Amino acid sequence: MHLDWTALGQVTAVSLGVTVAVVVVFALGVLGLARLEGAREHPGGSSALGLGQAALCFLACAAVVAYGIYLIVPQFH
Amino acid sequence: MDHITFLVAVVIVTALAFDFTNGFHDTANAMATSIATGALAPRTAVLISGVLNVVGAFLSTEVAKTISGGIVDDTLVTPGMIFAGLVGAILWNLLTWLVGLPSSSSHALFGGLIGAVWVGAGSHGVNFDKVVEKVLVPAVASPVVAGVAALLATYLAYRLTDRARKESVTKGFRVGQIASASLVSLAHGTNDAQKTMGVITLTLISAGALGHDAGPPLWVIASAGLAIGLGTYLGGWRIIRTMGKGLTEIQSPQGFAAETASTTVILTSAHLGFALSTTQVASGSILGAGLGRRLAEVRWGVAGRMAVAWVITLPAAALVGGLAAAVVQNGGDLGTAVVALVGAALAAGIVALSRRNSVHAHNVNDTHEVTLRTEPPAKVGAAA
16 A cells, blocks of 8 residues: 655645635735725725735735636646 | 447436536535625525536546546446446435535445445455545545644634724625635536546446547536536535534634635645545535634534544445445346336435425525424524
8 A cells, every 4th residue: 555645745735835825815905905994984094005905915816716727727737 | 329228328327317416415515605604695606606517527628537546446347336336326425415414425436336346346346455545544634634724724814804894804705705615616526527427438438339548428528517517506405504504603704714725625635636525625624614713613513423424425335336236236137227216216215305304595594403303493593
């Protein structure tokens, strides 16, 4: 019997890393969005900063999703 | 169509029936958390999932070249054994659906085939090393990895958004859930529809209707894709309820973390050649997401029953598959017809039983229990 421990370790490391990274970046984006919406209600808050943060974070997440689709669809390989 | 004998025709129909149960059994993997958090309306969720399953079936050209990935000796497999194995897998899928337990459709298929080959060709037809390597190890490792990833991600998501406006956070993660759930559906379509295509194609090859190394004809791709897509659209609401409501009460950041963890584990494993069960990965993720939010209640009783179902899925399907194989081998065409009729009767009986306490799009989120009793179970609000 042959067990590929290296591959198992890789799956573990990559899955943990990517999941945590995507969710943290997305959470930061949501935080930016919350700041933007908060600034609309209470003028004086910095809405531009919130918008920029949200846009940047969601863009990064979209890039990861695009890479995911690339991995799923064999025609792209 | 000279090569399409009675047996081959029955195998094709049975394979499509399995594909259909595979679809509605696994809708929950992608969509349960989105339905539970209200990110998607139940009907919309199963429609998206069904369409993406069909798309996935057409996208992937890497059709399974072996029926079982080496778990059984493919050279010893006859169409009769495939039929018997499929019957075992279908009946187990329906039974677990009836009690609302998410169990692995792949394990049911492997189990049915192992049982049928064991009875039909002897124990040397089963590669037990491969069973450990391809079934047991991923079955233990993948839900744990997905669970830990979802736990960490959930914890961090709640820490980061602790002080932000609650409505903005819930709304933001709900939108994210639509994307993450869709990715799980697409990955599921490319994987699971291929299994049925592989089974039908190899049956046609063994019957001489297709040349060796032939790819699946278009009608096979189309019918397998449609069968799994229709099954998904029908929605295994009983299983969706268990996964979305039964394990833990899911909020949208948890749903997003769970689906992200499922997607990454499924994609990295597929990339590195690990076969794994989408069901077990998704269940592990949801449990992890439940543990990651402080004060979230995880119903360990439900998790325990699920774990028991995972352990007995393969042997139970193997038992039915073996029994069916014995009848098919000794009874010829008549035996095949008898197995098909008995299988259809049992399936109809299970569906009739489920009607006693039906779970559908309109009541899927009402409670966290799937019961067979006729009286309405306690509402979540009152019980929890």
